[in-house]
Amino acid sequence: xxxxxxxxxxxxxxxxxxxxxxxxxxxxxxxxxxxxxxxxxxxxxxxxxxxxxxxxxxxxxxxxxxxxxxxxxxxxxxxxxxxxxxxxxxxxxxxxxxxxxxxxxxxxxxxxxxxxxxxxxxxxxxxxxxxxxxxxxxxxxxxxxxxxxxxxxxxxxxxxxxxxxxxxxxxxxxxxxxxxxxxxxxxxxxxxxxxxxxxxxxxxxxxxxx
Amino acid sequence: xxxxxxxxxxxxxxxxxxxxxxxxxxxxxxxxxxxxxxxxxxxxxxxxxxxxxxxxxxxxxxxxxxxxxxxxxxxxxxxxxxxxxxxxxxxxxxxxxxxxxxxxxxxxxxxxxxxxxxxxxxxxxxxxxxxxxxxxxxxxxxxxxxxxxxxxxxxxxxxxxxxxxxxxxxxxxxxxxxxxxxxxxxxxxxxxxxxxxxxxxxxxxxxxxx
Numbered sequence: 477x478x479x480x481x482x483x484x485x486x487x488x489x490x491x492x493x494x495x496x497x498x499x500x501x502x503x504x505x506x507x508x509x510x511x512x513x514x515x516x517x518x519x520x521x522x523x524x525x526x527x528x529x530x531x532x533x534x535x536x537x538x539x540x541x542x543x544x545x546x547x548x549x550x551x552x553x554x555x556x557x558x559x560x561x562x563x564x565x566x567x568x569x570x571x572x573x574x575x576x577x578x579x580x581x582x583x584x585x586x587x588x589x590x591x592x593x594x595x596x597x598x599x600x601x602x603x604x605x606x607x608x609x610x611x612x613x614x615x616x617x618x619x620x621x622x623x624x625x626x627x628x629x630x631x632x633x634x635x636x637x638x639x640x641x642x643x644x645x646x647x648x649x650x651x652x653x654x655x656x657x658x659x660x661x662x663x664x665x666x667x668x669x670x671x672x673x674x675x676x677x678x679x680x681x682x683x684x685x686x
Numbered sequence: 687x688x689x690x691x692x693x694x695x696x697x698x699x700x701x702x703x704x705x706x707x708x709x710x711x712x713x714x715x716x717x718x719x720x721x722x723x724x725x726x727x728x729x730x731x732x733x734x735x736x737x738x739x740x741x742x743x744x745x746x747x748x749x750x751x752x753x754x755x756x757x758x759x760x761x762x763x764x765x766x767x768x769x770x771x772x773x774x775x776x777x778x779x780x781x782x783x784x785x786x787x788x789x790x791x792x793x794x795x796x797x798x799x800x801x802x803x804x805x806x807x808x809x810x811x812x813x814x815x816x817x818x819x820x821x822x823x824x825x826x827x828x829x830x831x832x833x834x835x836x837x838x839x840x841x842x843x844x845x846x847x848x849x850x851x852x853x854x855x856x857x858x859x860x861x862x863x864x865x866x867x868x869x870x871x872x873x874x875x876x877x878x879x880x881x882x883x884x885x886x887x888x889x890x891x892x893x894x895x896x
Contacts, residue, residue: 487740496713496873499740503706503846506738514739523733523743528716529724530697530709533733533741604872636713636873640847662814663706663846664886666876676874 483576483650486544487516488568489524489534492554496636497581498532501548501643507659508647517541527552538567544575546646551582551602551635559590559612569593577629579646581639585632589613598627602635603680621677623668634674641668693786693860696754697726698778699734699744702764706846707791708742711758711853717869718857727751737762748777754785756856761792761812761845769800769822779803787839787856791849795842799823808837812845813890830892831884844884851878 485505487498498516505512518524518534525531536542549568558564569591572578580588585601588594589612600622601609610618619625624633624642626649633642644667648656660667677683695715697708708726715722728734728744735741746752759778768774779801782788790798795811798804799822810832811819820828829835834843834852836859843852854877858866870877887893 494713495709495716499705499709502738502740503704506705506736506740516740526716528712530712530716530726531743533743603874634874637850637875661886661889664813664844665847666878666885668876675876676871679871 482510483512483545484542485512485514485546485548486541487514487548487550489516489518489532490554490558491525492527492552493524493550494552494582494636495526495528495530497550497552497584497639498548500637500640501581503663504640504643504647504659507662508651508655511651527554538564541571544572545577547572547575547578549580549584549587551580551584551586555583555587558587565591577631577646579631579642581633581642582635583609585609586612588630588632589616594630594632597630598625599630599632600625600634601632603676603682604635606680606682620682621674622671623673624671626671634676640665645669645671692720693722693755694752695722695724695756695758696751697724697758697760699726699728699742700764700768701735702737702762702767703734703760704762704792704846705736705738705740707760707762707794707849708758710847710850711791713873714850714853714857714869717872718861718865721861737764748774751781754782755787757782757785757788759790759794759797761790761794765793765797768797775801787841789841789852789856791843791852792845793819795819796822798840798842799826804840804842807840808835809840809842810835810844811842813886813892814845816890816892831887832881833878833883834881836881844886850875855879855881
């Protein structure tokens with residue numbers, strides 16, 4: 477039997493999120509032929525300002541969030557405060573644990589780690605903020621050289637633009653290579669299909685120079 | 687004397703804009719160390735819904751827009767209606783003509799063409815909607831195979847993800863290669879630096895198969 481249900485992709489916005497961390501993956505899911513529905517959460521419903529200045533609109537407050545299928549937690553400078561907000565991390569830990577997949581882009585993996593959602597999992601993060609991410613999750617098996625890391629139901633990508641490649645890989649995993657290829661071609665994205673493609677680890681001293 | 691002023695990057699949102707067309711370039715400008723200030727316009731101030739569903743917030747209405755330095759017009763399904771809106775195209779023609787640079791991503795070049803802003807210029811567009819873009823501008827020298835086209839003060843990119851490469855090239859042009867390289871590395875983007883890199887033209891019958 478085909479799995480023809482539409483999945484809810486729920487993005488967790490917060491003040492100081494990184495715009496491309498959110499809208500790279502949402503472009504991929506959003507053009508995938510109605511297979512995904514996109515919802516954005518915020519501290520409350522309404523505008524949430526990004527690290528770059530522009531604001532996006534959260535349709536639903538964290539506390540009112542419906543059960544998600546795919547959770548997307550972006551990075552951005554706002555993560556530094558977020559990991560110290562116990563009310564938030566406790567909510568995230570409980571709410572996201574019910575999802576089919578919990579994903580992050582960039583320093584979003586630090587947020588997942590602080591909520592305990594990556595304990596016992598392999599994960600990666602932004603290469604310029606890798607030490608910070610590590611500090612958030614001593615029980616995480618951090619992978620310094622990876623475009624993204626998929627470990628069971630936890631998928632974490634490296635910095636910013638890497639989220640696009642991870643989202644395509646997740647679409648391929650769920651819906652097949654044909655759809656993912658069509659999306660990559662349609663949005664004219666040079667898809668890095670290998671999760672271990674990562675020239676940025678070496679540039680940041682996290683892997684030997686090639 | 688150094689050109690140390692901060693440039694206003696003004697994005698023209700409309701119902702049905704493509705999210706990555708906007709937030710790819712705004713990521714690049716937004717992390718460029720305070721050299722650019724980002725403003726988003728809409729039909730009126732407030733939320734503007736994207737083609738993918740999520741909404742972004744326009745701070746200023748079209749009619750109240752201050753003089754821009756860099757104009758960014760995204761693509762998306764909403765462009766199809768926009769090119770028939772004479773009130774809009776007349777406003778855009780007059781307002782954008784005062785900018786230092788007028789740029790577009792994807793089918794945004796069709797909007798610029800409909801407003802007469804590309805007449806006598808070389809330009810490119812999304813490879814899947816190239817015929818539509820052509821129809822908007824009979825006086826434009828359309829270039830089918832290009833990641834982006836820069837012709838004096840008009841810079842137009844190919845589809846969706848191509849806007850990131852064009853924005854990096856524009857930062858390099860204005861602020862130097864060193865800053866553009868640092869941004870590309872920082873956001874872990876595999877920057878296509880050559881404006882004639884375009885495998886998607888051949889995939890859409892706009893260039894010979896390689």
